[in-house]
Structure formats: structure tokens, C-alpha cells
Amino acid sequence: EPEVTQTPSHQVTQMGQEVILRCVPISNHLYFYWYRQILGQKVEFLVSFYNNEISEKSEIFDDQFSVERPDGSNFTLKIRSTKLEDSAMYFCASSALAGQETQYFGPGTRLLVL
């Protein structure tokens, strides 16, 4: 069964540093998403991406965040200058169709900002 993959699985960084989280969505999917989950809290929507542009973003997704699909297979989330509160599990998801029932999530990248 096709899977969404994410790298790295864990990342430790210093406050103020830039990080890039990478995702390889399922190959025929057209819609891409990033979510995050702070330890012990809810899964939170960050951004959706379709047709090479952001479809929707949450209030969490401020100017420090950006997304990119640099080639036909990767989907990246960049945090420009990390803060302590950015420490969380970041999940990438993809879907073939828009909607609530078709999103496939990756295993996540655990980001720790020191």
C-alpha cells in the first residue's frame, strides 16, 4: 500500500535556526497538508496546498512558516527561525481528492527546539 514518508524522523535544533521538514506524498495525490501536534495536545491544521499554491492556512502558519513543492515528489515545510514553542510532531498528509475522508498521514517528524 502506498505511504506518505517523512524525513527526518527526529530533528533537534537551536532556537532561531531554520529547519526544513521533508515529505514525500503518495505519488498520484494532488492535495498536500501539514499538521502539527504539540506533546499531549490536539492535532492542529497548519496549511493545505494544491496546484502549487496554498489553499488555506491557519493562524499558526505565520510568516515564519513556508511550504514548497520543489519537484514532482517532495513537499517541504520550512520554519525560518524556530522558537521553543515550535517543538512538536509535524505530520504531512496527502490526498487524491479534496475532502475529509481521504487524507493519508505520514509517520511524522518530531522537532525539538532547544
Next chain:
Amino acid sequence: LAKTTQPISMDSYEGQEVNITCSHNNIATNDYITWYQQFPSQGPRFIIQGYKTKVTNEVASLFIPADRKSSTLSLPRVSLSDTAVYYCLVAPGDTDKLIFGTGTRLQVFP
């Protein structure tokens, strides 16, 4: 978006049927009810979706009464591997942003 209310946690034993009820009193006409499952340190996984009446797949059943103000996810004969957090999401069918609540933490005991 409709507000959802679920029990914080539930316990069960292997082989039992588990029913998790979600309340969504202000559900809108174009809202669908979707359930996701999340294992520890993993991303959420779609389980089932419905609009009204009953939906069944190989994993679960979803019961939705006529007024649609609540829904019940039914897991037949749970096993230890069903220990997870279960989320009820209510949103328009054409919305792709998933809004998760706190979910129901199901613990299955041997």
C-alpha cells in the same frame, strides 16, 4: 464548524464491542461526520465517514440517528491493537481542513 463532544477515555477488554458516541448538536446540513484513529507517535488514520443512517466497512460501523445531532462509532470485537485515540470530526463535505478535537482515548485490556 460544528462543535463535537466525546468521552475523554474508555476502557474495554479484548473481544468486546466498543461504542464511542460523539455529540454534535449544531451540525449543519452540508456537514459530514468523519472518524479518525491515532496510535501513539503516529499520524491519524481515516476510519469511516457518514452523512446519515448507518455506514459499515471492514473496520467499523457508524450509526447516525435521523436528527444527526450525534453519531456512534462501533468497533466490533476489539483487540489490544485497537488501543488508540479516536477522533470525531464534523465539517462540510468539501472542506479538506481537518479540525481535530481532543478525541477519546480507548484502552483495550487483555
